[in-house]
Amino acid sequence: MKQLGCIGLTIKKLNESLLKKVYIYFSSKTGGSAYDPYEANYVQTNLNPVVLKVILRELSPETAFWKQYGLAETKIVEIITEERNENYFRYANRIVIDGEDYEVFKSGTGSQVSILKRPMDGLRVTLSKKA
Numbered sequence: 001m002k003q004l005g006c007i008g009l010t011i012k013k014l015n016e017s018l019l020k021k022v023y024i025y026f027s028s029k030t031g032g033s034a035y036d037p038y039e040a041n042y043v044q045t046n047l048n049p050v051v052l053k054v055i056l057r058e059l060s061p062e063t064a065f066w067k068q069y070g071l072a073e074t075k076i077v078e079i080i081t082e083e084r085n086e087n088y089f090r091y092a093n094r095i096v097i098d099g100e101d102y103e104v105f106k107s108g109t110g111s112q113v114s115i116l117k118r119p120m121d122g123l124r125v126t127l128s129k130k131a
Contacts, residue, residue, distance in 0.1 A: 006120035008082045020056040023049040025094035050088060055080040075129040083121045090115060095127060102127040
């Protein structure tokens with residue numbers, strides 16, 4: 001059995017009322033009814049979500065600018081979770097928290113998502129709400 005890191009033990013010991021559920025959706029790419037191999041007209045279907053219990057904190061736009069996440073007019077949340085969950089946030093197709101959709105990580109673009117590794121096997125993910 002794999003041992004939990006320091007952040008994982010902290011999350012397990014916290015009261016359930018302090019934790020939030022984050023629904024992370026992945027997708028599968030299939031050819032639609034009008035599939036043409038010469039055109040990229042794939043249909044992406046969301047799979048069942050992976051549910052994570054995380055420490056969640058809302059950030060004000062002033063705090064986000066001060067922490068250099070960029071000036072954003074939308075709602076920004078900061079998630080503290082275990083380092084082993086990094087690929088979930090990196091390859092997700094859709095992220096839902098309290099019924100609201102958030103931006104997903106896009107490699108090679110000026111993404112609205114930042115993923116930072118923290119000490120003691122921790123991970124800090126900053127998400128902005130979709131406009």
